[in-house]
Amino acid sequence: MDFERPIVTVDIVLLTLRDSHLHAGLTRRDKAPALGAWTLPGGWVHTDQDQDADEAAARILRDKAGLVSPYLEQLRTFSGMHRDSRGWSLSVSYYAVVPEPVGEPAGERFRWAPVDGLRSLPFDHAQILRTAVERVRSKTLYSSLPVHLMPAEFTLGALQRTYEQVLGATLDKRGFRRRIEELDVIEEIPGAFTSGGSHRPAQLYRKKAHAPALKTATSNLPVG
Amino acid sequence: MDFERPIVTVDIVLLTLRDSHLHAGLTRRDKAPALGAWTLPGGWVHTDQDQDADEAAARILRDKAGLVSPYLEQLRTFSGMHRDSRGWSLSVSYYAVVPEPVGEPAGERFRWAPVDGLRSLPFDHAQILRTAVERVRSKTLYSSLPVHLMPAEFTLGALQRTYEQVLGATLDKRGFRRRIEELDVIEEIPGAFTSGGSHRPAQLYRKKAHAPALKTATSNLPVG
DNA sequence: CTAATAGTGTCTCTTAGACACTATAAA
């Protein structure tokens, strides 16, 4: 016997670091339910063009946030009878991590919001967001994930501040540098240094061209 | 505009340890496509009775394998245009880890198969199985997951052999015991020991009553 | 006694964590 097919959507937690805090990208809904509300970017799977849910996520990110994220991972699937007023629904959720965008986002249908202020969002999007932030914080402890928050060129000091801002904790400089070197995902840009400050210039680094999106260590960063 | 709703199923990788090797529980399909083939236990979401996908997974496990697993976790969602001949489909997959069942499974619609021999399964079930086994091996390195493979009472030696069989590597006894003690998920059964072998009896242990399903360490077990 | 497995003591070597030190810029 057959059952009614659930509603299937793909929702994306798009994260970046602005003003020293994690921000999530939100879009304004143009349909009921929750018409006019700010939610995580999401949409239906287009069964005629999306090869799979990953492609649907990349398409939605492109259409709603106008960007292509090199780091886009499935988070988990949220489902239930009551999470959407239209019926039994299922959301395959993803999280993306991108460098701070330059300038204000184009259009009125997209904005960045600090994740710590987002206690309530329509549907179960607050829970999805919370899960994504937890995942990112946890991966930050033992992986190179925060490198995706950095611009093309950056210093080790800036990378450490990024880790610290994601974790909400300070790290020892020596230990941090040892760890990053082990992960082997960034490289010096020969001869490139910062300039301008009244202090010693810093070596600029970039992601290694062929490094995997994520490298993991076998132990956690020491936090507090 | 609306799109055709994808086919939604829940599939479960049910794992146990028999004869020193990981085995997966398979059920025989009684419908097309792949009629008569052995596949991962799975089924439709029953939108009228399942509160969410977790409940659907528990129901399917109960109906098809006749058991209730204390450890049942979402693995990930597999989807695509071509993974099921009936159309664009999506499978929310789960993995469960249970002690070796006593006796042969009841019925002809269920059997255990060694995971290493399962190179090909209908749909993308071989890939789902591979992903689950990877996940279990990886969690074995830093968590108490294999405790769910143990019967109600067991020795530390048996637990170590379980870890070793899942990992396919030998572990140092001292280090292993230190690690298990840190995880703090099992306890001695006062006065209970093995008997019968021509050697010193071993203390019997059990899961702690209120321990969480999974405890994690901050570093990996040392393997080769 | 031997054989076999259970369980503990402990030494060494690695590494994390702390922190002091030097380096180099601008004012």
Place this chain on the structure above:
DNA sequence: TTTATAGTGTCTAAGAGACACTATTAG
């Protein structure tokens, strides 16, 4: 000079890994 940040050297304490030792049963 001072101030600020970049970057390195290195000591120490904790812990992992190795492995030898004792304990307790049956035969």
